[in-house]
Amino acid sequence: MAPDSHKTTIMILKYFFAIAIVCGLVPQGFGQNSPPNNLTVSFKGQQLSMTEVLSHYLQIPSVSGNEKEAGQFLQQISKENGLYITPMGQENGNFNFAASIAPLSPELPNIIFLNHLDVVPAGDSAQWTHPPFSGKVLDGDIWGRGAFDNKGPAIMQLFSIIETARQFQGTQLPFNVTLLAVSCEETQCEGGIRYVLDNFLEQLNPTVVIGEGPPSIDQVLKSDPDQDLFGISVAHKRPLWLELELKVTTSGHGSVTPVEYANKEMVLALDRLLKRKQKAIYTPVNVDLLKQLGQLEKGVNAFALKNPKFFKWAIIPKVRKQPEMFALFSNTVTLTRMDSHNDVINVIPSKITAHLDCRLMPGQTTSDFIKEVRQRLRNDDIYVTVVHEAPAMTPSDDNHPFYQFLAGSLKAAYPDAEPISIMQPNFNDLGQFRARGITAFASTPIRMDREYLNSIHQFNERIPVAALEEGEAVFRDFILKCINSEPLPNDMVRK
Structure with missing residues (x-):
């Protein structure tokens, strides 16, 4: 998970906690779904379990x-377990490949499971209970x-995917099923998924993509705190990174303070921008989220959440008090860097730059957002440049x-x-x-205590062994449901 907004899962965790506060408002199929015991795969003449494979994998540093x-x-x-390999970049920073039950074909709709090979740095290894690349079990x-x-x-x-391939060996399935492993997700470089989709999208032919998302979380519903919820992501906010630059020519010595100088004018402009409250934006996705919670809540809380537009006057003030929650209802602007290009204290710099990490709600355009930023800065001399946008x-x-x-498999x-x-x-x-208009959902279908979630991108990252089997069973049941389904309408299947 890219660290650009700290951590997707940690953010979702905090976001669910915030929801809890808001809730304080007034025919026979192809195969069987039960997982086989003792799943193993072949590797260099050995049979390895999921635990052993993951332990080996973790021992390979892949920052x-x-x-x-x-x-x-x-x-x-x-490859050793019968999947068809399609290389899609073979160098560090752009090592990507697809591993499929059948050869990739533009004629066969493809269920893609997306993951990334790279990890964030481990930090100070002395802070780890066990070495960060030990794969200790x-x-x-x-x-x-x-x-x-x-x-x-x-x-x-x-x-x-390997178990599905074994189960249906020699059978023509209505879908291909593919593991797509890519590089540099954490840094969002020019390689990785961008390179893959620019060069192999037609060959991949995805009909749906399943990627990383949150595990289950509880303590959300006021009426039933022990109720586990599995969030399935259907959308995301997109990053827009801006650079602000201001040049003001003045006398250079700090002993005489000019009426206007670059640092002062930039600080004043940023104050005007950042102190103003962001507008709350209702979208179909966040409105639907509130309604879903209303279906699970009881009493007056349920009534308010089931009617979020009518009770917006009551909901939004509660949401504003929780930044993690309000981020799901607004564009955000965060000042992350300032540079006056000057290391001497008694010299007044003539140039200053600032960087903003902005996150836009679905449906918000870059041009409209930058226009609003300029209006709030109220300084026409500040030059605004887009550094990066998704x-x-x-x-x-x-x-x-x-x-x-997927929801049925979780249930x-x-x-x-x-x-x-x-x-x-x-x-x-x-x-x-x-x-690119391709259906995509995000979920990590496992239960984990919060202490595990708190270790993500931090020291002592770990995962329960039992979670591997649970997650594998959900993914395989999802594949079986897709395979056993009635033929989908043409507009729902990419061919």
């Missing part, structure tokens, strides 16, 4: 830009950088059969849990598919 060795390991396992946990983000889920995906996208439909299959595995559709506050590789 962004150095993914090749880890990619070769995953690719070799895929102890007391029911597997330790190492990337255990959750994103190597553990990748192994769940891989095993589900493409606009259309949210995926939570009434789509593939969403219903089958966790009968007491409730799947709900959500929007993620940050951006990951799924956004590149959504920007």
